[in-house]
Amino acid sequence: MTGKTHQIIGQTVGLTTYFALAGSDYNPATFAFAVVVSSVAALLPDIDQSSSSLWQSIPLGRAAGAVVDPFIKHRNLSHSVLGTAIVGAVAYWLTSLMPSYWGVNGHVILWVTLSSYISHLLADMVTVEGIPLLFPYQRMFGLPPRPFQGVRIVTGKWFENWVIFPIVNIALVLIIIIHWDKIRAVLFK
Numbered sequence: 001m002t003g004k005t006h007q008i009i010g011q012t013v014g015l016t017t018y019f020a021l022a023g024s025d026y027n028p029a030t031f032a033f034a035v036v037v038s039s040v041a042a043l044l045p046d047i048d049q050s051s052s053s054l055w056q057s058i059p060l061g062r063a064a065g066a067v068v069d070p071f072i073k074h075r076n077l078s079h080s081v082l083g084t085a086i087v088g089a090v091a092y093w094l095t096s097l098m099p100s101y102w103g104v105n106g107h108v109i110l111w112v113t114l115s116s117y118i119s120h121l122l123a124d125m126v127t128v129e130g131i132p133l134l135f136p137y138q139r140m141f142g143l144p145p146r147p148f149q150g151v152r153i154v155t156g157k158w159f160e161n162w163v164i165f166p167i168v169n170i171a172l173v174l175i176i177i178i179h180w181d182k183i184r185a186v187l188f189k
């Protein structure tokens with residue numbers, strides 16, 4: 001999937017996780033963190049591609065990505081259970097370092113990070129290439145599994161752009177509408 005699709009899926013999944021876990025607690029700091037973290041975590045697995053949105057969005061990222069690019073195989077550790085566990089451990093560590101006066105609910109942010117990250121892997125699993133889920137074991141896994149891989153989608157083509165992307169956008173808008181009272185309370189209280 002392309003960066004824009006991963007980002008909108010990650011934000012939708014991340015916000016859903018936030019509302020499921022944070023409930024109706026008035027917590028602007030956690031909400032702001034959830035919005036930022038869900039966007040970043042959704043793009044993080046493609047850190048192994050210099051063309052990814054993550055590299056493009058940081059200063060000198062394009063150049064840095066191009067330097068490391070020849071040395072890294074795409075869809076690698078970052079697209080596996082092992083990579084997810086490492087990201088989870090680092091996120092757990094970082095959230096535990098947050099001083100309590102920030103008012104951020106680290107437990108919620110940890111799960112927003114993980115759900116958004118995993119949404120990227122699932123989205124890549126429904127593409128033709130699949131992902132090396134059990135890295136370092138090199139076999140690629142996808143959904144639906146072989147021999148039904150023929151119905152998987154091609155990254156950046158019409159099905160992603162004209163079906164998945166609009167549907168997820170609508171889902172995100174619906175989530176915002178459903179939870180508008182809580183969002184308004186956080187933003188305008």
Ligand SMILES: [Zn+2]
Nearest residue numbers: 045046120124
């Ligand atoms: Zn990816």
